[in-house]
Amino acid sequence: MTNEEALYRLAKDSYDSDALESFYANNRTVIDAAIRKWFGRNSVVPQATRYVLGRVVARTTAFAATPQTPQPIAAGLADEEARDLYNKIEKKIAGWGH
Numbered sequence: 001m002t003n004e005e006a007l008y009r010l011a012k013d014s015y016d017s018d019a020l021e022s023f024y025a026n027n028r029t030v031i032d033a034a035i036r037k038w039f040g041r042n043s044v045v046p047q048a049t050r051y052v053l054g055r056v057v058a059r060t061t062a063f064a065a066t067p068q069t070p071q072p073i074a075a076g077l078a079d080e081e082a083r084d085l086y087n088k089i090e091k092k093i094a095g096w097g098h
Contacts (some may be wrong), residue, residue, distance in 0.1 A: 002028065003071065010057055023060075023074075024053055030075035031056065037079065038086040048085055055081040 001009075001022040009019035024031065031053060039048050056077045 003074075006021075009062055010060070016058060020053070020057060023057060027071055027074040027078075030071060031078045034075065034078035034082040036090075038082040047083065051085055052078055052081045 001019065003023065006019040006023040006026065010023065013019075026090045029080050031049070035045055035052060039045055051058045056074055059077050059081075060073055
């Protein structure tokens with residue numbers, strides 16, 4: 001399924017597992033690159049990937065009807081969401097010592 005088809009289906013049902021799998025498969029390179037940029041290659045990567053993918057899908061459904069190419073949108077949103085998750089984790093870790 002194309003990115004456009006996956007986004008259309010996800011806009012209608014964000015729990016559409018086939019569309020979610022297809023969207024991730026189509027954008028895996030850019031999503032995984034954003035995760036590696038912020039988290040490297042460690043044990044939190046699978047959880048971070050699920051979180052970031054969910055947040056990206058929640059945000060990209062607004063673009064389902066636009067003529068923009070989804071991959072650059074996915075790349076930018078994945079980077080933003082990975083950075084935000086990284087910062088949240090850093091704040092929690094920093095707060096543990098207080």
